[in-house]
Amino acid sequence: MWWVLPALAMLAGAVPASAQGNYEIQVYGADTVAPKSTMIELHSNFTAKGQKYLIDGVYPTNHQEHETIEITQGLTSWSEVGFYIFTSEQKGHGVQWVGDHIRPRVRAPDSWHWPVGVSLSTEVGYQRAVYSPDTWTWEIRPIIDKYIGRWYVALNPALERTWHGPDTRHGVGFSPGVKVSYDFSRQISGGVEYYADYGQLGAFDSLHNQQQQIFVVTDLNVSPKWEINFGVGVGPTAGTDHLIVKGIIGRHFNWKKESPLD
Amino acid sequence: MTVASAALGGRVQQIAPADYNIDIAAYVLEAGPRRNIRTIAYNSQIPGPLLRLREGQPVTIDVTNHTTSSEVVHWHGLFLPPEVDGAMEEGTPAIPAGGQARYTFTPRPAGFRWYHTHTFAGKDLHKGQYTGEHGFLLIEPRDHPGRYDQEIFLALHDWGSELLASADGAMDPAYEVSTINGRVLGFGEPLRVKTGQRVLFHILNSSPTEVHWLALAGHPFRVIALDGNEVPQPQLVPMVRLAPAERVSALVEMNHPGAWVLGEVRKHIMAAGMGIAVEYAGSSGKPRWEQPDSLSWDYLRFAATDPASPSEAIALPLVFASKFAGHGAMDHWTINGKSYPETAGPMLNAGQRYRLSFINHSSNDHPVHLHRHSFELRRLPGHSEIHGILKDTVLVDANTQVEVEFTANNPGPTLFHCHQQNHMDAGFMMLLRYA
Numbered sequence: 001m002w003w004v005l006p007a008l009a010m011l012a013g014a015v016p017a018s019a020q021g022n023y024e025i026q027v028y029g030a031d032t033v034a035p036k037s038t039m040i041e042l043h044s045n046f047t048a049k050g051q052k053y054l055i056d057g058v059y060p061t062n063h064q065e066h067e068t069i070e071i072t073q074g075l076t077s078w079s080e081v082g083f084y085i086f087t088s089e090q091k092g093h094g095v096q097w098v099g100d101h102i103r104p105r106v107r108a109p110d111s112w113h114w115p116v117g118v119s120l121s122t123e124v125g126y127q128r129a130v131y132s133p134d135t136w137t138w139e140i141r142p143i144i145d146k147y148i149g150r151w152y153v154a155l156n157p158a159l160e161r162t163w164h165g166p167d168t169r170h171g172v173g174f175s176p177g178v179k180v181s182y183d184f185s186r187q188i189s190g191g192v193e194y195y196a197d198y199g200q201l202g203a204f205d206s207l208h209n210q211q212q213q214i215f216v217v218t219d220l221n222v223s224p225k226w227e228i229n230f231g232v233g234v235g236p237t238a239g240t241d242h243l244i245v246k247g248i249i250g251r252h253f254n255w256k257k258e259s260p261l262d
Numbered sequence: 263m264t265v266a267s268a269a270l271g272g273r274v275q276q277i278a279p280a281d282y283n284i285d286i287a288a289y290v291l292e293a294g295p296r297r298n299i300r301t302i303a304y305n306s307q308i309p310g311p312l313l314r315l316r317e318g319q320p321v322t323i324d325v326t327n328h329t330t331s332s333e334v335v336h337w338h339g340l341f342l343p344p345e346v347d348g349a350m351e352e353g354t355p356a357i358p359a360g361g362q363a364r365y366t367f368t369p370r371p372a373g374f375r376w377y378h379t380h381t382f383a384g385k386d387l388h389k390g391q392y393t394g395e396h397g398f399l400l401i402e403p404r405d406h407p408g409r410y411d412q413e414i415f416l417a418l419h420d421w422g423s424e425l426l427a428s429a430d431g432a433m434d435p436a437y438e439v440s441t442i443n444g445r446v447l448g449f450g451e452p453l454r455v456k457t458g459q460r461v462l463f464h465i466l467n468s469s470p471t472e473v474h475w476l477a478l479a480g481h482p483f484r485v486i487a488l489d490g491n492e493v494p495q496p497q498l499v500p501m502v503r504l505a506p507a508e509r510v511s512a513l514v515e516m517n518h519p520g521a522w523v524l525g526e527v528r529k530h531i532m533a534a535g536m537g538i539a540v541e542y543a544g545s546s547g548k549p550r551w552e553q554p555d556s557l558s559w560d561y562l563r564f565a566a567t568d569p570a571s572p573s574e575a576i577a578l579p580l581v582f583a584s585k586f587a588g589h590g591a592m593d594h595w596t597i598n599g600k601s602y603p604e605t606a607g608p609m610l611n612a613g614q615r616y617r618l619s620f621i622n623h624s625s626n627d628h629p630v631h632l633h634r635h636s637f638e639l640r641r642l643p644g645h646s647e648i649h650g651i652l653k654d655t656v657l658v659d660a661n662t663q664v665e666v667e668f669t670a671n672n673p674g675p676t677l678f679h680c681h682q683q684n685h686m687d688a689g690f691m692m693l694l695r696y697a
Contacts, residue, residue, distance in 0.1 A: 183589050
């Protein structure tokens, strides 16, 4: 989920260094949460070096601390629905509610025997104008992933559309995410995650104004119940926050009474 | 004295016709409606033909390999010399693609055994034990131990495997279809019985990797033998558990007329097809299933009741552990820190008794099998010494220890391995040698 990026494309075109908000920084894997179980995740992202000025009524991102709660409920063995609560904490603004999103997702069931994991999510939501000029946005995200021995690759070629806000006229934006990681052990994996927003399909922004970020990340697989991810990301282009530290901690809750007979 | 040989050649020298012929060839199993499985079978049937042999009476079996890969047939649970036992690691010659072999041996000991392929599958989940290459082998004793009216042989198998992520972070085979005698529940003929009959079920788990629990609705099993060897204490049980390669022989009194389901106790496995109808004469209709509310099985119940005598066997600890190979791969396996062929097996002295301690440091259960010998269960997790149960395969649960004893009375290289195909292929094997 990289929903603020397209909204900022407009600003990026207007100013040398655009504002940017990062609330959930994650390349999705194709698997879905099992039925009768819930995944609760806390995404904590701190912009160590970002936009320092108020631009068109949008708060600067520099030293913003974003806390996002993501609640995902498994529906069937091939579908789930996720719900997000975005918040921001910043000196002078305190803790603020930013917005909410909802994200249904389906995947290719195991019985299809596809050689790669494939799922499709769509996300709709609102965010306050002081955090993003585009207040209503929609995203559709194909997700493809594959484990090969110790290697893991995930691709998220997401398409985004603004329903309300200055970017409404800009059509569909292309915001891919890629993850490549390596299993150092059963518990520790490490790799890189790449996030981008190239701008409108068919009329990409100049490289200078594109959103480009690369994170060095580690995943800790300490238990099937827990999901832990840490990373540090840099944004080399003018349209990107330059240094972000992110962390995800998630916990699976199984509501189904476990029986060896099932 | 055992007479054994495995003659090999482009064509077997037909000095005399064999007692049995086994043709290994591609086969399409019709496991159920729209469930056709392309596999390999013995004599175009799954399970392969039942081989009824007489204890001590030499037998000749010609095997022809019509496939495009090397094959070998392992005679599981028999006390055979290594050159005919059916494991290339011990020295039995492989049967090349298009080739033939003649196995000549003297079958012993009496009891319910089986035969199956003993080839490497690796990542190809359509080879080795993933195929239909298995069959029943019954060595008739000179004197029969029990009275029964009908004998029924059942093989449990799983098909359509693919690698899926498991809870331990590695990939493991998972299956789409589970069958009894190659058919899913409701497809194929029911087992036909009569009121008042004593039916002797010989049940084999030929699954490449899966443990199975089996119950017959409305009827308990009286277990009389494990892995073909009579148990000291036959017991009435509501269900039987079989790890891959294990066998259970159990009597059932047919005293509850109707149509019943004999099937896997776990719901998702029965839903995948593992079940068969049992129909009394004069009964018809939809077979009934009574879902048990728990799983129950314990080898201990069948052990001798008199105190076990102190052991004077030489201790041989074998520590089982996994080696992580990535979240996208199956684990590798070690015995005492090494994977086959680097595993350093102990040197055995003929006539000596040994105690093998299976110390499972992994989070997986392992059905371990010793070739060409039987062993006696001596210690199970949480219990004191036991004795009297002879087996050739035993399930060692995750993070537990099981101890068995055997007498080194069949010289020659002896293979020891986990009978899960994916484990033995990934290093979980060891060759024990005689001095």
